[in-house]
Amino acid sequence: MTRFLTASTPQEMRSFGESLGKRCGSGDVIILIGELGGGKTTLVQGIAQGVGIMDRITSPTFVIARVHEHPAGGPSLVHVDAYRLADSSELDDLDLPVESSVTVIEWGEGIADHLTEERLEISIIAVDDTDARQLRMTGTDRWTTDMAEIADVLA
Numbered sequence: 290m291t292r293f294l295t296a297s298t299p300q301e302m303r304s305f306g307e308s309l310g311k312r313c314g315s316g317d318v319i320i321l322i323g324e325l326g327g328g329k330t331t332l333v334q335g336i337a338q339g340v341g342i343m344d345r346i347t348s349p350t351f352v353i354a355r356v357h358e359h360p361a362g363g364p365s366l367v368h369v370d371a372y373r374l375a376d377s378s379e380l381d382d383l384d385l386p387v388e389s390s391v392t393v394i395e396w397g398e399g400i401a402d403h404l405t406e407e408r409l410e411i412s413i414i415a416v417d418d419t420d421a422r423q424l425r426m427t428g429t430d431r432w433t434t435d436m437a438e439i440a441d442v443l444a
Contacts, residue, residue: 292436294424295416302328302422303335305439309409310339312435313391315364318405320397323413328422329395332413333368340391342366348395354383356390365390372396377403407431 296302309319313336321329334346337357342365344357349370357366367390374380377400385392387404394401398410409432412425426436 290433290436291425291427292440294426294440295421296328296424297419297421299328299331299420302331303338305424306332306335306337307339308335308439309435310336310391312439313340313364315389315391316387316405316407317391318387318401318408319391319393320401320408320410321393321395321413322398322410323395323422324415327413327415329413332411333366333393333395336391336393337366337368340364340366354385356386367392369394369401370396371400374400376400380404409436 296305321332323329330346330348337346341359341361341363342357343360346368349355349368350372353373354367354369357368359365365386367385371380371394380400407429409426409428414423416423428436
């Protein structure tokens with residue numbers, strides 16, 4: 290199922306991410322697709338807040354992956370920037386705790402698809418020269434109901 294939404298501001302992007310994060314649990318994989326400066330990390334900041342992660346979230350561009358531990362024992366947030374990875378084997382070499390964490394992979398299209406059949410892909414597209422972003426969410430069965438509820442945040 291595919292659903293389209295628009296986030297008009299970075300704050301709306303974070304709010305959308307927070308709503309999404311509240312529905313995430315261990316083993317969930319979210320793949321983010323978009324241009325540089327498109328709002329992927331802003332979305333991850335919201336997801337982290339929804340999951341309950343209190344760390345400052347920054348792009349893991351140069352370290353490739355960061356694991357943010359949950360302060361109360363909930364699932365960790367694994368934040369990956371796969372831009373510099375050549376293929377899925379390099380992602381596997383990172384030995385990330387995917388099954389016990391919420392894993393969000395920027396630039397993960399074609400590299401992280403093998404991690405799980407039950408994943409959510411979000412393409413972020415800039416709207417003209419504004420802060421607005423169009424979000425195209427494509428999810429498997431597990432995400433079908435959640436996508437409709439999450440969409441209400443931006444409605």
